[in-house]
Amino acid sequence: MEKMNKLLYEASLEGNVTVLQILLQKDPLCLDKLTLNQLHDMPLHIASMLGHTDFVKEILTRKPKLSMECDSQRRLPLHIASAKGHVDIVKLLLLVNPEACSARDRDGMNPLHLAAVRGHCEVVREVVRARPHVARAMVQQETVLHLCVKHNQFEALKLLIEIVGDHEFVNTKDADENNILHLAVADKQIETVNFLQLNTTIEVNASNINGETPMDILAQGTRDTKDQQIIRCLTRAGAKTESLFEQNPSKIGFDNTKYHNKPHIKKDSKNNDDWLDKKRNTLMVVASLIATMAFQAGTNPPSGVWQEDSTVDPPHKAGTSVMVSNHPNLYHTFLVCNTVGFVSTLSIILLLISGLPFLRHRVFLWVLMVIMWIATTSMSITYSVSIWVLTPKPEAQPFKNVVNGIMLVWIGLMTLLVAGHAFNLMEIFHKSPVAKKKVALSPVIIQHT
Template identity: 65%
Template sequence: MEKLLYEASLEGNLNTLLMLLQEDPLILDRVTLDRHGDTPLHIASMLGHVGFVKEVITRKPHLAMERDSQKRLPLHIASAKGHTEIVKLLLSANPETCNARDCDGGNPIHLAAIKGHYEVVRELVQAQPQAARAMVQHETILHLCVKHNQVEVLKLLIESLRGDHEFVNTKDAYGNTILHLAVADKQVQTINFLLLTTTIEVNATNMNGETSMDKLAQVARDLKYQQILQSLTRAGAVETSIQGPVRRVYKNSRTKTSLDGFNYHNQPLSPQYLRGELTENDDWLNKKRSSLMVVASLIATMAFQAGTNPPSGVWQDDGSSNDPLHKAGFAIMPSNHPTLYHIFLICNTVGFVSTFSIILLLISGLPFVKHRVFLWVLMVIMWIATTSMSITYLVSIWVLTPTPQSSLVFKRVAIGITGVWIALMTLLVVGHTIRIIAVAFKKFEKLVLPRKRIILSPLVINHAAEI
């Protein structure tokens, strides 16, 4: 009979249920007494068999309080599945089941909110409004809605809890408000709703001291990033931990003053000002280092190939004993052009060693590789490498090109073009050298010359002291 009862709950067969109850009126109680897993009411609630659930609740309303192995009531399962009619039936049996917790600490309204079952959430909130305020693992139901991107359910809950400023700004175990989570996940619609219709604190900080604007700085910059940035800026959001010209931004204040004496006269600091120059320099340096790594690897490969396969190739057999340079595997070029071969070998080796040095310095991980001065040093080394490879190319062309008059003209043109290119590169290196000397001189001048005293207003001093 128990097997028939479970089959009836799976199929939602009301006739079989009535027949079994007629033969044994206590069969439902006996099943719940002997088993610790899903009861027939759990199964019917999961599968949405409204008639079956209604008959069981009518005859045995106390079965709505029976738990399965995960401590879930039938209301938990019906809420998670979004069966609104069954939720109404179970609530009519016992409205207190809204507050029941499963093994994870969640009540039925938590499960319905996570799944986005709007109508079920509305029924549960109307039955037991306080159930929506229950915390689960240090998170409110609003945190769960944002984490699972259930915007409509979030709107319903906030409207039902209208005026509860403290609950809307509740923080999770890491100190994050729902605005922190929405910004981190780039939920534009949720962010706009929170900023326009709630009393969310835009500059609330988490356990790491980060505001919503700090969270935004950690995500990828795309169209959503721009939309969120505009919304947060209009709402007066600021960053709290900035390294650079602005040492610190004081939260919860529209008038921002830094400890360096900058007064912004009742104007909120622009995120573009705070983030632009501070990250642009680092991005520029990273791109330059990446470009240098690629170019250095390419030139090193070229130099290695030229060294192992010199112009004119190598001898394929041994010559006479009178010519010690004519040996199988030896380069042909030393026999025909000994002076040019020495120039070729020196320049090619300089180019290889220079670029290999650049690669080693870039992958060393030393702290000084992040400065512009180091980048200038790498640029000088790269200039040496490219100039050496240019001379190597000229020597190779000179050796491989025949000697008629037309070829002589070609050689001269090649030498002229390469010479102009080397001269241009030299001018660039000299220009950068002059520029870096000027920057270094300015910094030295600031260190040596006495600084001007900055007179701060009493308002600024008092504000800094309070912070």
């Protein structure tokens, strides 16, 4: 028996398939007996470690259940092949039993963890493809991404994020509530920090158990030439610091305000542009609708047009408005208000599509809004006149009282709006010298940086 075991051991070291076949012909249970009697130096584990693909294939063909046998460290052959990066053997083992991906060794690590910390990207790809959920398994409250950063395996980290990189997975925290950005910044892995900031939804302002953000972690380290690159990367992503930079910004040799003001300026500028774009789009839509209504009302006035000529009272011609003959004063009011609304909205449309640069300023946008208020007021008067003309006289008096009340409310609302926006304009003009002063100082700040 000892001789048989020795021959199996030597065959597994050499990957000698012929010897294995001869031994199995003599005793088909020799592999089972060896596995039963010892927990180390098992042929399948040895061949998986040394990369003897044909030898592993021969064993799996005859004894596929041996793929789930553990050694003294509770490692399966898949653990060993993954740690060594033998992709072909990993594929064979996964084909026999893909559930081996979830098995953990004595340290709590599954085959994916072992492959990732050693940077075997092809093995990582095969294991995740076989069982994607194993990527979320944690060992000692750390994800496989934490392990990649700790062992500086950027390519494996990149691959895992590309395959499984949802928001929750990327932002999972360890026992100290550090996300992977905390660890990358602490180890000053510039490539990893850049990748996380540009290609993931990593939370750059997440706090760990001590309330420290990644920027705070950077402030605690020694001064290094890599610091400035990491600072620029983090500030582009809107990173903040809780307290350490404000207390001692010179600790890592940079002015906190110099780096933290610029992102906010860009962010405020972007928000301002978004607000202006939304307002312009809204004005364009509303102006187009009002212009359409005004044109329709002007070409087809209330009560319609006369269908034929007549010399009797009131005299009229075919195609002229009935309203101008029956209600001349109201018709003039209707025509003036409708024309004001039509011309106002056409002016807004023309200005918006002209693309003039000064229209991107808030003041000119507010001017367009004032014109829109005039247009809407004119159209409301046009509507009131139209309903008044179309309503029979006995029922007109109650309607007149209602219209008067509505008009008073409308005038009050417009007064409040005009007053509010006038106050805003005054406040902006009042603050403009300060803004100009900041703009004048900005070249000095930029030159200093």
